[in-house]
Amino acid sequence: MTQDELKALVARAAIEHLVPGALVGVGTGSTVNHFIDALAAIKDRIAGAVSSSVQSSERLRRHGIPVIEAAELSAPLPVYVDGADEIDHHGYMIKGGGAALTREKIVADLAERFVCIADESKLVDTLGRFPLPVEVIPMAAPQIVRRFEKLGATATLRPGVITDNGQPILDVRGLKITDPLALETEINQWPGVVTVGIFARHKASLCLLGTAAGVRTLQF
Numbered sequence: 001m002t003q004d005e006l007k008a009l010v011a012r013a014a015i016e017h018l019v020p021g022a023l024v025g026v027g028t029g030s031t032v033n034h035f036i037d038a039l040a041a042i043k044d045r046i047a048g049a050v051s052s053s054v055q056s057s058e059r060l061r062r063h064g065i066p067v068i069e070a071a072e073l074s075a076p077l078p079v080y081v082d083g084a085d086e087i088d089h090h091g092y093m094i095k096g097g098g099a100a101l102t103r104e105k106i107v108a109d110l111a112e113r114f115v116c117i118a119d120e121s122k123l124v125d126t127l128g129r130f131p132l133p134v135e136v137i138p139m140a141a142p143q144i145v146r147r148f149e150k151l152g153a154t155a156t157l158r159p160g161v162i163t164d165n166g167q168p169i170l171d172v173r174g175l176k177i178t179d180p181l182a183l184e185t186e187i188n189q190w191p192g193v194v195t196v197g198i199f200a201r202h203k204a205s206l207c208l209l210g211t212a213a214g215v216r217t218l219q220f
């Protein structure tokens with residue numbers, strides 16, 4: 001199976017994990033695009049979606065799925081479904097390859113469960129091979145770059161990318177992520193950091209991993 005077929009496989013499998021009649025949190029990316037397409041077939045069985053990006057909202061609306069603003073929610077979402085750039089054996093993730101990390105973390109924070117959908121290439125022993133995305137306030141970018149240098153890493157602005165929130169993204173290479181929770185907490189405290197793409201405080205509850213042998217379910 002191709003990587004895209006594995007993504008479609010887990011996207012369809014995620015439908016089984018939704019709560020009938022409830023809203024569903026929807027992430028961003030190519031795996032989630034398959035999930036949105038699968039959601040269209042059962043749209044009468046959900047109340048609508050809370051989206052993490054303009055891109056996902058547009059795709060949801062094209063399928064006739066109602067999109068509810070996160071700010072309008074008065075109760076938690078039972079489930080948030082999203083992809084990942086990397087996921088480890090604890091359910092900790094790197095996200096933000098699609099530049100949607102801030103809204104993804106906001107919607108994940110509104111949800112009781114995070115169902116990660118990914119092909120098997122995303123499963124790693126230690127996070128950090130994928131460059132860590134960090135959304136930043138532009139005037140703070142140089143001092144954030146220097147802070148990463150002190151950690152032995154290199155941070156560069158992602159060319160031509162501005163997020164849905166109007167901010168740039170730094171991609172950080174060479175970072176040792178031995179303790180994702182501690183590093184997320186530290187980077188969160190740096191002035192000018194909007195969101196760091198380590199999802200440790202908002203880790204996956206479950207991962208549906210697409211493999212050549214079928215869907216492998218990892219519980220965390």
Ligand SMILES: O=C(CO)[C@H](O)[C@H](O)COP(=O)(O)O
Pocket residue numbers: 027028029030031032082083084085094095096097098099100101104
């Ligand atoms: O974090 C994300 C977007 O900001 C995506 O979940 C991540 O980049 C994985 O994308 P894909 O499903 O296309 O492999």
